[in-house]
Amino acid sequence: xxxxxxxxxxxxxxxxxxxxxxxxxxxxxxxxxxxxxxxxxxxxxxxxxxxxxxxxxxxxxxxxxxxxxxxxxxxxxxxxxxxxxxxxxxxxxxxxxxxxxxxxxxxxxxxxxxxxxxxxxxxxxxxxxxxxxxxx
Amino acid sequence: xxxxxxxxxxxxxxxxxxxxxxxxxxxxxxxxxxxxxxxxxxxxxxxxxxxxxxxxxxxxxxxxxxxxxxxxxxxxxxxxxxxxxxxxxxxxxxxxxxxxxxxxxxxxxxxxxxxxxxxxxxxxxxxxxxxxxxxx
DNA sequence: TGTTCCTGTGAAGAACTGTTCATATGACCG
DNA sequence: CGGTCATATGAACAGTTCTTCACAGGAACA
Numbered sequence: 092x093x094x095x096x097x098x099x100x101x102x103x104x105x106x107x108x109x110x111x112x113x114x115x116x117x118x119x120x121x122x123x124x125x126x127x128x129x130x131x132x133x134x135x136x137x138x139x140x141x142x143x144x145x146x147x148x149x150x151x152x153x154x155x156x157x158x159x160x161x162x163x164x165x166x167x168x169x170x171x172x173x174x175x176x177x178x179x180x181x182x183x184x185x186x187x188x189x190x191x192x193x194x195x196x197x198x199x200x201x202x203x204x205x206x207x208x209x210x211x212x213x214x215x216x217x218x219x220x221x222x223x224x225x226x227x
Numbered sequence: 228x229x230x231x232x233x234x235x236x237x238x239x240x241x242x243x244x245x246x247x248x249x250x251x252x253x254x255x256x257x258x259x260x261x262x263x264x265x266x267x268x269x270x271x272x273x274x275x276x277x278x279x280x281x282x283x284x285x286x287x288x289x290x291x292x293x294x295x296x297x298x299x300x301x302x303x304x305x306x307x308x309x310x311x312x313x314x315x316x317x318x319x320x321x322x323x324x325x326x327x328x329x330x331x332x333x334x335x336x337x338x339x340x341x342x343x344x345x346x347x348x349x350x351x352x353x354x355x356x357x358x359x360x361x362x363x
Numbered sequence: 364t365g366t367t368c369c370t371g372t373g374a375a376g377a378a379c380t381g382t383t384c385a386t387a388t389g390a391c392c393g
Numbered sequence: 394c395g396g397t398c399a400t401a402t403g404a405a406c407a408g409t410t411c412t413t414c415a416c417a418g419g420a421a422c423a
């Protein structure tokens with residue numbers, strides 16, 4: 092398969108490391124998304140990587156809730172809830188509707204909603220396999 | 228952590244924080260996954276939240292690659308690549324096949340594969356629709 | 364056998380994250 | 394008005410994370 096050149100370096104990076112499967116490296120490299128998209132995507136995953144924020148977003152799956160209710164549902168302090176919502180807001184993952192002194196947050200990102208649905212489906216699936224959980 | 232008296236949050240109407248929409252709080256709370264599942268899920272998202280690991284996993288989407296090739300594709304040093312793979316291995320996200328002194332890694336988690344596919348589809352989609360994006 | 368090559372690992376340090384405390388803002392109530 | 398309530402924000406701090414450096418182990422190869 093690699094009879095011609097075994098340590099050929101692709102013109103993509105000009106790096107000094109050796110390459111074993113140059114063809115696959117070329118294909119995979121060409122399919123790699125742009126740095127900006129990668130960072131954005133990693134950022135989104137990072138927002139979902141905290142149990143508190145995850146609870147927050149799962150709570151918003153079927154509609155808006157105010158900050159204090161979110162605080163109760165997630166078990167976070169109201170300050171921590173507000174900080175988390177601020178972060179999610181900055182990334183356009185949630186949106187806010189203000190009514191008087193209340194602030195009602197809702198999920199505002201279809202992509203994140205899909206990720207959450209997928210994650211939820213997965214936990215329910217594994218729950219069906221490991222039936223050691225109690226009812227609520 | 229000493230939430231001695233407020234451990235039970237299930238008593239929705241008796242908690243210290245005020246509740247605005249008690250019904251929705253009850254529904255949402257009952258649908259909230261168990262803490263273990265939440266932490267596991269957040270953990271998975273955390274593994275995807277680093278651009279380097281994301282590149283690594285995307286590179287493995289269509290088949291196995293050895294460490295040095297992964298290092299080239301991702302732009303990480305070989306040591307960093309090995310550390311990242313070790314972490315992913317510990318979480319059963321990737322699996323390894325050894326041949327001589329080479330180590331070939333492959334994606335070994337169907338759930339993570341779905342998440343990656345979804346993320347990839349989204350970057351391609353948003354690239355087609357929103358050519359530019361802002362942040363505040 | 365000794366050497367080179369690929370990978371794995373521990374330690375260390377810089378950078379980042381998430382929480383809490385204290386306080387601020389602006390809306391409502393009396 | 395003054396006071397309270399819901400939320401927002403800044404600073405600080407403990408804990409975590411990611412990278413690099415140095416080196417170790419085992420397989421190939423002379």
